[in-house]
Amino acid sequence: MVMDVQDAVETRRARRVISDRPLEKGEVQRLIHSMRLAPSCFNNQPWRAVVVDDPGSLEPLRACLSKGNAWATQAPCIIAVCSRAEDDCQLSDNRVYHQFGCGLAVGQMLLAATEMGLIAHPIAGYDPLAAKDALGVPADMTLITLVIVGHPGDDLSLLSEKQRADESVRPERRPVGEVFSHGRWGVPWNHVE
Ligand SMILES: Cc1cc2nc3c(=O)[nH]c(=O)nc-3n(C[C@H](O)[C@H](O)[C@H](O)COP(=O)(O)O)c2cc1C
Numbered sequence: 395m396v397m398d399v400q401d402a403v404e405t406r407r408a409r410r411v412i413s414d415r416p417l418e419k420g421e422v423q424r425l426i427h428s429m430r431l432a433p434s435c436f437n438n439q440p441w442r443a444v445v446v447d448d449p450g451s452l453e454p455l456r457a458c459l460s461k462g463n464a465w466a467t468q469a470p471c472i473i474a475v476c477s478r479a480e481d482d483c484q485l486s487d488n489r490v491y492h493q494f495g496c497g498l499a500v501g502q503m504l505l506a507a508t509e510m511g512l513i514a515h516p517i518a519g520y521d522p523l524a525a526k527d528a529l530g531v532p533a534d535m536t537l538i539t540l541v542i543v544g545h546p547g548d549d550l551s552l553l554s555e556k557q558r559a560d561e562s563v564r565p566e567r568r569p570v571g572e573v574f575s576h577g578r579w580g581v582p583w584n585h586v587e
Pocket of ligand 1: 565
């Protein structure tokens with residue numbers, strides 16, 4: 395599937411119904427490539443990732459997921475994204491950029507996955523210390539997110555009622571004027587469709 399960026403932005407969703415069909419190596423390579431090309435402060439590239447796609451490594455990682463993320467135990471691939479402050483710019487006024495850089499890299503990867511017809515869903519619901527231990531991630535690294543990756547599936551049994559409802563309807567966004575100002579902080583952006 396070829397999508398322009400706007401299509402990928404509109405199509406991407408944090409979907410949870412994922413098939414256990416393995417990803418192809420080329421698909422994983424494209425996801426990695428899309429992260430590598432992300433912008434970063436001084437090109438520091440603060441992201442580190444563990445791509446987990448073999449059953450022996452997936453099993454202990456799945457055991458670290460929170461109950462609400464049981465849906466993620468079907469997925470054939472989980473990308474664990476890590477970073478630490480010293481690997482990126484740390485500037486005045488609390489501008490600590492490593493997690494920002496990881497966010498940009500993951501954002502690009504989510505759009506690339508969308509174009510490839512994959513689901514790529516970042517989560518924060520896991521035991522971070524247990525997950526780091528399961529993957530051998532050094533203690534001074536922060537495991538910022540696990541990105542759950544796979545092909546769309548059809549088995550809804552691992553989803554809660556709410557998760558089933560969320561699957562087809564994108565959760566509401568805050569009103570644009572509450573979040574975006576125009577010219578000066580607090581002057582609501584006047585959104586015209
Ligand atoms: C940092 C982060 C953590 C998240 N953690 C979880 C999670 O633990 N479980 C889950 O099901 N979804 C998780 N999500 C997905 C969000 O719930 C989802 O992106 C949001 O509701 C908006 O829906 P949409 O992405 O489909 O537009 C997370 C997303 C982000 C960016």
